[in-house]
C-alpha cells in the first residue's frame with residue numbers, strides 16, 4: 001500500500017487497504033472496456049474510455065486530490081456509543097464492528113488537514129463504503145470539529161460527500177446532526193472562511209439537506225446522483241417512474257442549485273485555482289491592473 | 302385511523318405505535334387550531350418572494366402572551382379536500398424559503414419565534430427537487446441555528462425528519478405526550494431496515510421516537526401532558542401547550558432580551574452549544590471497554606443523563 005498520508009504521529013490504524021482498490025472490475029460497468037492497466041482508473045477510478053466516474057474509497061480520493069504526503073488525519077478514533085442500543089436483525093454495535101473491520105475506519109467520515117496546490121485546507125471526506133456514507137453522530141461531530149478547526153486557523157474547509165442520508169440506527173441523534181453541522185457552517189460563514197462542498201455519487205437525504213448544500217461554492221462530479229429524496233422514494237411518492245436524469249448533477253446545474261460540474265481528474269487544478277481567489281497574497285495595484293491577452297488565447301472551454 | 306375502542310384498551314401504557322397513530326389522528330388539533338385559540342391579531346405573511354406561497358407551511362405575526370411573536374407552522378388539513386390544498390402538511394422548497402424569510406423578519410424586528418411542527422416530512426416530488434428542496438431545508442437550518450431572537454418549537458403531531466427539523470432548531474423544544482419525532486417515518490424505517498414496511502410498529506419501537514424517549518435522551522426540554530389524547534380533549538391539549546410555550550418564552554426573553562445585543566450574542570452561543578453537544582461517542586478503540594469511558598459525551602449538559610449505553614458498557 002502506498003503511504004501517501006505521511007502521518008507524523010502514529011496513525012490510528014495501520015493504513016487500511018483502500019476499499020475500492022481490491023476489487024478492480026475487469027471492465028467498465030458502463031462501457032465494458034477493460035480497466036486493466038487503465039492509468040486513469042488506477043488513480044481516479046474514472047474509465048478512460050467513457051469517462052464514467054466509478055466508486056472510489058475516501059483514502060484513495062484524498063490521495064488523488066491533495067499534495068502528496070500532505071494529509072494529516074484528525075479525530076481518527078471517534079466511535080459511536082450507540083445511544084439507542086439499536087438492534088434490527090443484528091445489534092448495530094456488531095454491524096459497526098464489521099464495517100470497521102472491512103473499511104479500516106472508525107466511521108464514515110475522514111477528516112484532516114492537507115495541502116491542495118499549496119493551499120492549506122481542512123478536508124472532510126465521506127466514504128460511501130462505510131454504511132452508505134450515512135450521517136450519524138460521529139460524522140456530525142467530526143464535520144463540526146473540521147469546521148471549527150477551519151474557523152480557528154482561518155483556512156478553507158473542503159468537504160467531499162457520498163451519502164445515502166441519515167444513519168437510521170442512531171435515530172434522532174442522526175437527524176439532529178443536520179442542525180449541528182448547519183450551525184457550524186453558519187459560524188464558518190460568519191467568520192468569512194471559505195467553504196467548498198463537492199457532491200459525488202450519490203448524495204441524498206440529510207447530508208444533502210444540511211452541510212453539503214451550504215458551501216460558498218458547490219461543485220459536483222459528472223453524472224452523480226444527487227437529490228433530497230432518493231429516486232426510489234420519489235417514484236413511490238409519484239407512483240410512476242422518474243424521467244431520466246431527474247436526480248443528476250447535470251439536472252442540478254441546469255436548475256441553478258450548484259456552481260459547476262468538475263470531472264474528478266480536474267478537481268485538484270480547479271480547486272487550486274478557486275482557492276487562490278480566497279487566499280491570494282499577491283494582489284498588486286501598482287500597474288495597469290491587468291494584462292491584455294490576445295483574444296484567441298482567451299478562448300472558451 | 303385509530304380504533305378508539307382498541308386505543309382505550311391499551312390507554313394505560315400506549316406503545317410507540319399507538320403514539321404514532323395518535324400523532325397522526327385526523328381529528329387531532331392542527332396548527333391553526335392552536336393559533337386561533339392562543340393568539341390574537343394574526344396577520345399571515347405569504348410567499349417566498351421567488352416562486353410561490355406554500356400552503357403546507359405558513360407563518361405570520363400574532364400577539365401571544367402580551368407580545369408580538371413570529372409564528373410558523375406546518376398545517377395539515379382536517380379533511381381530504383383541505384389536505385389536498387395543504388399537501389398533507391408536506392412543505393415544498395418555497396415553504397422553507399418563506400420560513401427562512403420570516404425568521405429573518407422576526408430577527409430584524411426583535412420578535413421571538415414560535416414554531417409548530419406537524420409534518421410527515423418535506424415533499425419528495427420532482428418539482429421540489431427542481432426548486433432545491435435540499436438547499437432550502439439546509440438554509441432554513443442554518444438561519445434558525447443563528448437567529449438573533451429567542452425561539453421555542455413544539456411538536457403537536459408528527460415530527461417528520463428534515464422537513465420538521467427545518468423549523469425546529471430552537472432554544473427550547475417541546476413535544477406533546479402523544480407525538481413523535483423521527484429521522485424517518487416508521488414505515489420508511491421498516492422498509493429500509495427489513496425491506497418490509499409492514500413492520501412499522503416494530504420500527505416505531507426500535508427507533509425511540511416518542512416524547513418520553515426523547516426526553517430521556519435529553520433531546521427535548523419538556524413533554525406537554527395529554528391527560529386524554531388531544532383529539533378527545535383538544536382544548537386541554539391546546540391550553541397546556543399555550544401555558545408551556547408562554548413559560549419557556551418568558552424565561553428566554555428575560556434572560557436574552559431581544560433588543561440587548563450582548564444578550565443576543567449569548568443566546569446564539571447557548572444555542573450553538575445546545576446542538577453542538579448532541580451526540581454520544583467514545584474517543585478510543587472500542588475494544589478496551591473499561592478504561593475508555595471518559596470520552597462519552599452526555600447529550601445535553603448531562604441533565605437527562607448519559608446515553609443508556611454507557612451504563613451497560615461500564616458494567
Ligand SMILES: [Zn+2]
Pocket residue numbers: 028029030031032033047048049050051052
Ligand atoms: Zn467506461
